[in-house]
Amino acid sequence: MEPTNIFDPNYFHKVVDCQWACPAHTPVPEYIRLIAQERYTEAYMLNWDSNVFPGVLGRTCDRPCEPACRRVRTEETPVAICRLKRVAADNKGDVTAFMPQVPTEKNGKKVALIGAGPASLAVARDLLPMGYEVHLFEQDEKGGGFMRSQIPAFRLPEEVLDEEVDRILDMGVHCHFGQEITSMKAMMDMNFDAYFVGTGAPRGRDLELKGREDVDKHIHIGIDWLSSVAFGHITEMKGKVIVMGGGNTAMDCCRTSLRLGAESVSVVVRSAFEVMKASEWEKDDAMREGIPIINNRPPKEFVHKDGKLQGVLFECVTPVKGEDGRLRYEPSGEPDVFIEADHVLMAIGQDNHCPWIERDLGIEFDKWDCPTLNEVTLQTTNPKVFFGGDSAFGPENIIWASAHAHRAAISIHLFCQGQDLIADRPPEGVNLISTKMGVHEWAYDAEHDAASRHIVPLSEEKSALTNIRVEVELGFDQALAEKEAQRCLNCDVQTVFTENLCIECDACVDICPMDCISFVANEDEAQLRQQLTAPADNTEQDIYVSDVLKTTRVMVKDEDVCLHCGLCAERCPTNAWDMQRSIVHIPQLGSYAE
Amino acid sequence: MTFVAKPRVHHPKLPVNEIGLTRRDYEGSVSTLCAGCGHDSVSAAIVQACAELSLPPHRFAKVSGIGCSSKTPSYFLNKSHGFNSVHGRMPSVMTGSNLANRDLIGVGVSGDGDSASIGFGQFAHIVRRRINMLYLVDNNGTYGLTKGQFSATNDKGSTSKKGVPNLYEPIDLVSSALQIGASFVARSFSGDKKQLVPLIKAALMHKGMAFIDVISPCVAFNNHSGSTKSYEFVRDHIHNVMDADLIMAHDEVTADYAEGTREDVSMPDGSTLQLYKVDADYDPHDRVGALNYVQRMQEKGEVVTGLLFVDPDAVECHDIMDTVSQPLNELTEADLCPGSDTLEALNQRYR
Numbered sequence: 001m002e003p004t005n006i007f008d009p010n011y012f013h014k015v016v017d018c019q020w021a022c023p024a025h026t027p028v029p030e031y032i033r034l035i036a037q038e039r040y041t042e043a044y045m046l047n048w049d050s051n052v053f054p055g056v057l058g059r060t061c062d063r064p065c066e067p068a069c070r071r072v073r074t075e076e077t078p079v080a081i082c083r084l085k086r087v088a089a090d091n092k093g094d095v096t097a098f099m100p101q102v103p104t105e106k107n108g109k110k111v112a113l114i115g116a117g118p119a120s121l122a123v124a125r126d127l128l129p130m131g132y133e134v135h136l137f138e139q140d141e142k143g144g145g146f147m148r149s150q151i152p153a154f155r156l157p158e159e160v161l162d163e164e165v166d167r168i169l170d171m172g173v174h175c176h177f178g179q180e181i182t183s184m185k186a187m188m189d190m191n192f193d194a195y196f197v198g199t200g201a202p203r204g205r206d207l208e209l210k211g212r213e214d215v216d217k218h219i220h221i222g223i224d225w226l227s228s229v230a231f232g233h234i235t236e237m238k239g240k241v242i243v244m245g246g247g248n249t250a251m252d253c254c255r256t257s258l259r260l261g262a263e264s265v266s267v268v269v270r271s272a273f274e275v276m277k278a279s280e281w282e283k284d285d286a287m288r289e290g291i292p293i294i295n296n297r298p299p300k301e302f303v304h305k306d307g308k309l310q311g312v313l314f315e316c317v318t319p320v321k322g323e324d325g326r327l328r329y330e331p332s333g334e335p336d337v338f339i340e341a342d343h344v345l346m347a348i349g350q351d352n353h354c355p356w357i358e359r360d361l362g363i364e365f366d367k368w369d370c371p372t373l374n375e376v377t378l379q380t381t382n383p384k385v386f387f388g389g390d391s392a393f394g395p396e397n398i399i400w401a402s403a404h405a406h407r408a409a410i411s412i413h414l415f416c417q418g419q420d421l422i423a424d425r426p427p428e429g430v431n432l433i434s435t436k437m438g439v440h441e442w443a444y445d446a447e448h449d450a451a452s453r454h455i456v457p458l459s460e461e462k463s464a465l466t467n468i469r470v471e472v473e474l475g476f477d478q479a480l481a482e483k484e485a486q487r488c489l490n491c492d493v494q495t496v497f498t499e500n501l502c503i504e505c506d507a508c509v510d511i512c513p514m515d516c517i518s519f520v521a522n523e524d525e526a527q528l529r530q531q532l533t534a535p536a537d538n539t540e541q542d543i544y545v546s547d548v549l550k551t552t553r554v555m556v557k558d559e560d561v562c563l564h565c566g567l568c569a570e571r572c573p574t575n576a577w578d579m580q581r582s583i584v585h586i587p588q589l590g591s592y593a594e
Numbered sequence: 595m596t597f598v599a600k601p602r603v604h605h606p607k608l609p610v611n612e613i614g615l616t617r618r619d620y621e622g623s624v625s626t627l628c629a630g631c632g633h634d635s636v637s638a639a640i641v642q643a644c645a646e647l648s649l650p651p652h653r654f655a656k657v658s659g660i661g662c663s664s665k666t667p668s669y670f671l672n673k674s675h676g677f678n679s680v681h682g683r684m685p686s687v688m689t690g691s692n693l694a695n696r697d698l699i700g701v702g703v704s705g706d707g708d709s710a711s712i713g714f715g716q717f718a719h720i721v722r723r724r725i726n727m728l729y730l731v732d733n734n735g736t737y738g739l740t741k742g743q744f745s746a747t748n749d750k751g752s753t754s755k756k757g758v759p760n761l762y763e764p765i766d767l768v769s770s771a772l773q774i775g776a777s778f779v780a781r782s783f784s785g786d787k788k789q790l791v792p793l794i795k796a797a798l799m800h801k802g803m804a805f806i807d808v809i810s811p812c813v814a815f816n817n818h819s820g821s822t823k824s825y826e827f828v829r830d831h832i833h834n835v836m837d838a839d840l841i842m843a844h845d846e847v848t849a850d851y852a853e854g855t856r857e858d859v860s861m862p863d864g865s866t867l868q869l870y871k872v873d874a875d876y877d878p879h880d881r882v883g884a885l886n887y888v889q890r891m892q893e894k895g896e897v898v899t900g901l902l903f904v905d906p907d908a909v910e911c912h913d914i915m916d917t918v919s920q921p922l923n924e925l926t927e928a929d930l931c932p933g934s935d936t937l938e939a940l941n942q943r944y945r
Binding site: 073447448510535572 | 787
């Protein structure tokens, strides 16, 4: 194998599994260290800079970082990254002094943002410090988009959302709220220099099924229903409720129903438990509140008596694993199951829906009604128009909206300045800084903490289940946060190897608790992976290969389960190993980190 | 020296041996030796060898004297019996331990000062008594604990860190062991675990006195350009004559070596000692030939390594003394005192 190029910004970035998995590439280990040092404001700002809504995300993020956490591979449970983020938000001080400066003299360019959800707000945040005049159009009276309309208050208190939305609006956004946007052409006639569409995926799917037409008033589309609850149009739910669907919206629907007084609530899912789209913890939360999740039951018929819903009839199926590893469902032979219901909430997915964009504006749409976009620049076939968030590639999560927004903001900026959106894009980079402070002294807490994941305290169940405004999770307090922060392996503190200093004494091989390091004859990658102290079978993780050493061998380090404990560097007599903090630079407009 | 303790967590696929232990279960406490010390590699090699042989850690007696080398028994086999004795007196304590309980696996770790200077007499006598043990010397040619004076194994002309040459002839422990009667003699290098681990395995299963001289560089005082025991010098002058490996009874004996270069020796426990000739002319069963070869190569400045001599049918001290097979410490009063009737009968014979 060729020696590894550690100066490729992606190489060490990939080692920081959480940051690599995060769409916005938030520098997780760095903010966890700040939390451990009780520097909450700085931890918050590091987050805010990268993902824009730390308080919201610390409660509601889909957490792609957590399954990626190295701790899953070394000890099963990941660091509670998301909850630590919330600790930063809960405990921060006044952040006004750290906000980017917005110039009073504008640069003469006007940008329209359509839809006041997380994507548009984040674009506004990035463009305002660059001197753009930003106009935000929204049909609702308040900003926040689906963060406000679809996330129930018991998961995300309104004041947390208001604070983070207002922080951006207060930077000088021209708000045009409370008017439904019905025509893109009308928007285009207003002659903005660029347009950003962040209108989400607002159409909840319905189900064509026998009896559906007859019981219309008993059937509610999940996201619309949640939105009516959020805006106070619906305040109670009487009788028995069935929630259909296995995603996070289904979990929000069932838990909300329970709080609005439903007599009984059950979630019925077409597929198997393991393949449900809902996050593990959201399923756990629903089950903890006593809501049954019934799997492998595709619906067959809405049973009614003269238009009054009696319940739903479900077929029984068994999941069978096909040759491609995917589950298929076969009739299980059991008789159909009837479940009584007065209401059915449909949470079986949502789609993009842009009927208000005329199709003769040069903005192409594909067969799924999604805009045709350049994946890097998020530009549509009309160069003035950009998309981001759920409206770009379908339903995702807030963290994706932030990530899209940063990319789109760069594109809009380059476009408005007459530059090339690809060629002139600022590159990614990486900095490496030694953490060695002296003999046996490192600028990070190298010692491995074997503690298992700490449990987050919850509100008293009775009050939580009767009041929709009582937040269920209380979050970690500072002491618990400090303990949980210690579990972070500091994967951004990298093991950097310098060939010409190595005397091949094997000290690092002997001390490595995870058998990551080997000195072997060079081979091609597949062979090399099998010849190490412990075979490097996880091919998703890179192996770090040195140049040829004096004995003609090479040093090979499997990055897979490295604890970043620094023992290799501690034991190295010649400093051939050093622990260096890698700082990945993801280009971003008006970044706090710049 | 390391302050950060090695975490208990280990590789998720770390293999478990026949008695349900991983290699990590054979480790000891955190080493307080200098970073990069060859001795730590030797400890790691012992750990690996014992784990691969599935030997029960609590059936070991590890004994040492004084010196950097003699600290190392703390750094392997945490769950075994140990005795850190007086300078140069490891052989006395080991002899006593072996006489009292012949069932324990004896591992004595010593250094070039401990064995070639203050304990040279003890070394000679335990070898000639052929105690059934592994006698391993961490040989770095220097007194590391007292800041780098020449030891008795330091080659004449080799210099100190400051450039002053050594004026005296070296003691070669391998030659001494061959001459005095060790039945397994090997030399290896701490930087070559591929050779060292199989040698330790073979030595542990050898019945009789097994001696291994391990060149183990002192990174603090004797790893410089004037040294003949530095990582670089040893790597440049190493001359391996004979690889050895121990194949356990239930493992398949493979034969991927060319005809005539391999010799299988059956061991008393059913395992097989495999010898691979790296130097085709070398005979590992010729004690005098081995002695000559080692000395001649030493004159040329070459470091001969590998299994230099083995006598598979060797006798050990208990055979020589014709002791009972039961360990002496297990003999009860009933075993030792036949009673007054027997005494009476015995006395009658002298009337």
